[in-house]
Amino acid sequence: MQCLIVDDDKISRAEIQHFVKKSVLLKLVASCASALEAFNIIESNHIDLLFLDVMMPGMNGLELMKSLKNRKPQVILMTMEKNYAVEAFNYDVTDFLVKPVSEARFLQAVAKAKNLHDQNWKESNPQKQIFIKVNSKLMKIDTHDILYIEALENYVSIYTAASKHTIRSSLKTIMDKLSPKDFVRVHNSYLVRLDKITGIEGSTIIVGKHFVPYSRGYKDELMSRLNLL
Numbered sequence: 001m002q003c004l005i006v007d008d009d010k011i012s013r014a015e016i017q018h019f020v021k022k023s024v025l026l027k028l029v030a031s032c033a034s035a036l037e038a039f040n041i042i043e044s045n046h047i048d049l050l051f052l053d054v055m056m057p058g059m060n061g062l063e064l065m066k067s068l069k070n071r072k073p074q075v076i077l078m079t080m081e082k083n084y085a086v087e088a089f090n091y092d093v094t095d096f097l098v099k100p101v102s103e104a105r106f107l108q109a110v111a112k113a114k115n116l117h118d119q120n121w122k123e124s125n126p127q128k129q130i131f132i133k134v135n136s137k138l139m140k141i142d143t144h145d146i147l148y149i150e151a152l153e154n155y156v157s158i159y160t161a162a163s164k165h166t167i168r169s170s171l172k173t174i175m176d177k178l179s180p181k182d183f184v185r186v187h188n189s190y191l192v193r194l195d196k197i198t199g200i201e202g203s204t205i206i207v208g209k210h211f212v213p214y215s216r217g218y219k220d221e222l223m224s225r226l227n228l229l
Helices: 010-022 035-044 059-067 084-091 101-126 172-177 218-227
Strands: 002-005 025-033 050-053 075-077 095-098 130-133 137-142 146-152 155-160 165-169 181-189 189-191 195-199 203-206 210-213
Touching: 002 010, 002 035, 010 050, 010 101, 025 035, 025 218, 035 050, 035 059, 035 203, 050 059, 059 075, 075 101, 084 146, 130 165, 146 172, 146 210, 155 172, 172 181, 172 189, 181 210, 181 218, 189 203, 189 210
Parallel strands: 002 025, 002 050, 050 075, 075 095
Antiparallel strands: 130 137, 146 155, 146 189, 155 165, 181 189, 195 203, 203 210
């Protein structure tokens, strides 16, 4: 992730810069002492993550966030004042760090930002095909054709309207390859493509001519993803 440090305190800036340079997840684009300088950098560069001090002379950190519109990176706010925490999360920040920032707490915040970054990337860049190994050949499956996927111990079965393929894998591995916008987990052993659901009866989902069970633990997630009237 491309990141920017914004803090008027030289020592605090240096500490965060040191942490950033040690992280394999981050690439430092710039480190600046004012919100105005940061605004200009964000306008002319791709920034994924902003380490932003709250209290700065002139434009403060919260005012900088208000000014960002089209180019809005994730923000990790930093301050010595804990009472800014509630206001910070009203701005939908990724995390809030209280100075002095420990390396362990910094890494925790970065991991959270990376998870959000990866999730957003997957949602905006959905995989349209996956390749599976059948005997000694690789076979392409269009993800739009998938009805549902069933986990069977160390194997998964991928069902389409025309075929069924069983491969050695886990449901988690398959989920990581598919768009979370298109698929929903409905059971410990089942993943269903949302737009293939034709009905629900009791605890059974109807997917074309197939019947897939869903468990109570996944019911709320399923119902929240359906376009209910």
